[in-house]
Amino acid sequence: MTALRLPILWLAGLLGLAGCSVHQPVSLYQLDSGNPAQPAQSAGMAVLLGPVSIADYLQRETLLQRQPDGSLQAATDGRWAGSLSSDIDQLLLRQVAGHLDSQRVVLAPATQGFTPDVQVLLSITRLDSGESQPAVLDAQWRLIDRRGKVRENRIVHLQEQHTGGTAAQVQAQGVLLQRLAEQLSVALKPLANQPPLVEAAPRKAAPSQAKPAEPEKSPKIPMALPIRTDMEVFRF
Numbered sequence: 001m002t003a004l005r006l007p008i009l010w011l012a013g014l015l016g017l018a019g020c021s022v023h024q025p026v027s028l029y030q031l032d033s034g035n036p037a038q039p040a041q042s043a044g045m046a047v048l049l050g051p052v053s054i055a056d057y058l059q060r061e062t063l064l065q066r067q068p069d070g071s072l073q074a075a076t077d078g079r080w081a082g083s084l085s086s087d088i089d090q091l092l093l094r095q096v097a098g099h100l101d102s103q104r105v106v107l108a109p110a111t112q113g114f115t116p117d118v119q120v121l122l123s124i125t126r127l128d129s130g131e132s133q134p135a136v137l138d139a140q141w142r143l144i145d146r147r148g149k150v151r152e153n154r155i156v157h158l159q160e161q162h163t164g165g166t167a168a169q170v171q172a173q174g175v176l177l178q179r180l181a182e183q184l185s186v187a188l189k190p191l192a193n194q195p196p197l198v199e200a201a202p203r204k205a206a207p208s209q210a211k212p213a214e215p216e217k218s219p220k221i222p223m224a225l226p227i228r229t230d231m232e233v234f235r236f
Helices: 002-022 084-100 166-193
Strands: 027-029 047-054 062-066 072-080 105-107 118-130 133-145 150-160
Touching: 027 166, 047 084, 062 166, 072 166, 084 105, 084 118, 084 166, 118 166, 133 166, 150 166
Parallel strands: 027 072, 047 105, 047 118
Antiparallel strands: 062 072, 062 118, 118 133, 133 150
């Protein structure tokens, strides 16, 4: 009986160890938005932030690691806690509002009745890092004023070193987005003093020119025509 129990106990121990290795806890990460200043002006610069588009490979919960050969692999010890896109939006919103000291910074789409001084169209094409690779952010923005004119178009490339761990990488990516928001705010500030829009006055229809009165025509008198007869007139 003893000889039969040992293999069974040994097998149960192996299964228990395998179960522990499979169900290891995975850490969840969010971007660090830093300590942005709380905006105080309720009538500050009106900014419509967005749409903010991010690269397709970032639209997932998987936390990707950049390899030395440039490839990307899913991290085994962590993932994003929810939507990375939403985290980016909220981080940029708080940072830009703090730098501009304005409560009138909103995410697209804007609510009805909100008329922005500037709209920011932002595209993030890269945001990643690796254990031996720095955190890298590639982005492009366009600033559109209240008249619909593009006032600035800029391509941005930023890098941030880190100590190598997953937590340090996520922190470095948050720092990059904070730097992006700071540069964006510097570009936005000069557009706060735009001249107000002047509504064009409705154009009045040109008065139609009266036609000159035609001179009164005198009535035509019919001409007397001689009446011919076959009778001859004799005089004595």
